[in-house]
Amino acid sequence: MVEKKGSILTVREDIKVFDCTIRDGGLVNNYHFTDEFVKALYETCVAAGVDYMEIGKNVSPTVMSEEEYGAWNFCKEADIRKIVGENNTSLKIATMADVGRTIKEEIPPKSESVVDMIRVATYIHQLPEAIELIEDFHAKGYETTCNIMAISKSFDDELDQVLETLSKTNVDVIYIADSFGSFYPEQINKLTAKYLGAAKPVGKKVGIHAHNNLTLAYANTLEAMIYGTSYLDVTVSGLGRGAGNCAMELLLGFLKNPKYKLLPVLKFIETHIVPLEKELDWGPSVPYILTGHLNEHPRPAMKARDEGDTQYVKFYNKLTEEYS
Amino acid sequence: MVEKKGSILTVREDIKVFDCTIRDGGLVNNYHFTDEFVKALYETCVAAGVDYMEIGKNVSPTVMSEEEYGAWNFCKEADIRKIVGENNTSLKIATMADVGRTIKEEIPPKSESVVDMIRVATYIHQLPEAIELIEDFHAKGYETTCNIMAISKSFDDELDQVLETLSKTNVDVIYIADSFGSFYPEQINKLTAKYLGAAKPVGKKVGIHAHNNLTLAYANTLEAMIYGTSYLDVTVSGLGRGAGNCAMELLLGFLKNPKYKLLPVLKFIETHIVPLEKELDWGPSVPYILTGHLNEHPRPAMKARDEGDTQYVKFYNKLTEEYS
Incomplete structure (x- = not known):
């Protein structure tokens, strides 16, 4: 059993609110967001005090078609800069690398990019390649995370082995990803203990990426947070694949740190999400x-x-x- | 800190799944459900192994208008029998009494009714009148519950006093009711300890009635259950006032007791809820x-x-x- 970290009224300085609206939402519309939408979301994240914004995937255009997928599946430096300029704000910019679809030679050194963090999404069987990417991005100067997918299907002690292996890499954050939205808070509690057990002794942080299939995305995020998870993935109005994610407006209403502001998010919802709800389908059913x-x-x-x-x-x- | 009762794979014989689709859903449409809908729900509850069905309120027609409100706001014996006959099933029938709107002299003895349980909904300041109703219904032969509303606004140690008082009555079940849908699982955990502290020593059970305003109805119901709450309120597809309730299909998918069946509920949803969703508005937003x-x-x-x-x-x- 892990110990609680802080109380319901505590400000936890280790908490990072991580917006992945464009990246997970892009799975709903093949990354065809307008620049206006992405720019408005960027400004919302800055105004709301959000810590990271994942602006899309950095898939190689040699692997997936630029006819079929919008710009945010590829996150070319020029496209990102159109939105964030030099990003002289306290919001950090992230992209997600897919093992097998991101080509590390195409990723510039951090000194030439406004991207601060690259998150590597991997299935367990792809771990060696994921680590190759992580070490490459780390050497180039980026913060990195490893988001291990589909762990609810991991066999026997595979997950322990994965965590043990990752603890020896240069990755900064290890993510609990509930890919199938199938975990209950009780299970998230145990996973939090497991991940922290591997991450904490070597100075790494733990993150949570929840899905809302069982309407538990918010509850699972809170559970992970209460027991010491620091990086909390959210999307505005839960926009994301299928049943969607933990909603930013839910989490910001809970967090007690005065740096987080709810009103800019409400403004974004009424202006940009209300019309989008008429076009796209996501959320529990x-x-x-x-x-x-x-x-x-x-x-x-x-x-x-x-x-x-x-x-x-x-x-x-x-x-x-x-x-x- | 309360202890867990059972594990994620345990069958808990004390669990009672309590359907309140008509009663809480009636707050959305002023109890204007067709007999066909109520009958289909009744048959669904029987087939699904649900333990109780709350078929409406037993408000007096001298207090609220029968023009404005449908039959299930009043639950006349003849109307109930039109649906359930003699109810020769393992499903128990419940109604809800509102303090100030139910007139105890109009409630027949249990021997003349197919109703098994009467739940008394009360605000803290109405407690003496609620107890009068509870004792009257108990003396008439009914099972009873007390659903204390709006406790998230209760002042100082009021709630402790209420629980202490109720522990000395003949009430069978004391309900944690999250009227404003404002509680977090951490708080439900503490409330469960508090309620069980009063109820358990005198052989009473605890129930939970959650609302989904913060999308935590299911998570809060699970949290209460894990720590010893027995009566679990659900409605099909969460149908209920405002953001709705804990969905029956979510809870039945979790419970491990083979007596609970999910398929009849899915059938009811596709036949009766899908069309209703086009007419009525409920659920989180x-x-x-x-x-x-x-x-x-x-x-x-x-x-x-x-x-x-x-x-x-x-x-x-x-x-x-x-x-x-």
């Missing part, structure tokens, strides 16, 4: 509850939502059939 | 987050939703002005 319960990838649920399929009994029977 | 954060009654948020008002900055400024 029955299909995501079912894939979450079954600890399955939300892919079939996303398909059902796309098709407006509300035959939930059939959907559930099909999902559970796959097990037999 | 920004205005409820804001009243939840501020520990305020959701009334202004309900008004904003009714009017389709998405000017969240203005809404928030108005809410916070009231404090000055």
Whole structure:
């Protein structure tokens, strides 16, 4: 059992609010956000006192098509600078590297980039390649994280091995990522203990990236935070793949540090999210509850939502059939 | 600190799943549910292994208008029997009494009713009258609960006094009711300890009725359950006042007791909730987050939703002005 860190009224200086609206939201619209939207979000994050903004992925244009995906799937330096200029603010800029899709030779040294942090998303079996990326980015001068995906499917003591291995690298933050939105607060509690056990002795921090399939993204984020997780991923109005993420407006309303401001986020929601809700579909619904319960990838649920399929009994029977 | 009761894989025989779809959902549509809807829900609850179904309120027709409110605000014996007949099932039927609106002389003895339980909803200042109702219903042969409302606004040690007083009555279950949807799991944990401290030594059970303003209804229900709360209020798809309640389909997917079945609930959702979602508005949204954060009654948020008002900055400024 881990110990609580602070109380419900404490200001925790280690907390970092990490916005990933564009990066996770881009999975809903293939990164086709307008510059106006991204710029308004950037200004919102600055005004709200958010610590990091992940502006997209740094996938190589040689791997994925620039016809199919918008600019924020690639995060070219010139595109980022169009939004943030020299970024003379206290908000740090992050991008996400996908193992197998990011080519490290294309990533400039930090001295030539406004990006402060690169997060490396990896499946367990890709760990050696993820570490290669992490060490390359670290050597180039970036802060780095490792976001280990799909851990709810990890076998036996694989996850312990992964954490042990990562503790010996130069990565700064190790992320608990609830890729299938299937974890309960009790399980997040145990994972927090496990991750901190590996990270804390070597001076690394732990982060949490929650999904809302079981409507537990906020609760799981709070649970992880209470027990010592520092980096807290949020997106405005939970915008993100499938059931979405922990909502920034929920978390900022909870945090007691006066540097965080809610009003700029409300302004962004009424101006930019309200119209977007008419175009894009995200957030909790029955299909995501079912894939979450079954600890399955939300892919079939996303398909059902796309098709407006509300035959939930059939959907559930099909999902559970796959097990037999 | 309270102890955990069971583990994430345990079957807890003390757990009672309590459906209050009609009673809390009736606050959204003034209890104008069709008999077909109520009957289908009843059959769903039976098939799903749900323990109790609260079929409405037993308000006196001399107090509220039968023109304005549907049958389930009054729960006349004949109306209930139209749905449940003699109710020869393992599902128990409950109604809710409102202090000041239910007239105890109108409630028949249990021997003349298919109702098994009457829940008494009370504000702290109404407690003596609530106890009068509880003792009357108990003497008539009903199971009883006391649902203490708006406790997040209770002053100083008022709540301790209330619990101490209730522990000396014949009430069977004492409910933690999160009327404003403003509690965090940490607080629910402490409340669970407090309520169990009063209830357990005298052989009473504790229940939880959560609201979803901060998207924490399910998480709070799980937290209360894990630490020993037995009666768990749910509504299908969270149907209920404002941001709604803990969803039955979420809870049933978690509980390990094989007597609970999810499929009948999915069937009910696709047949009866999907069309209802086009008519009625409930569930989490920004205005409820804001009243939840501020520990305020959701009334202004309900008004904003009714009017389709998405000017969240203005809404928030108005809410916070009231404090000055």
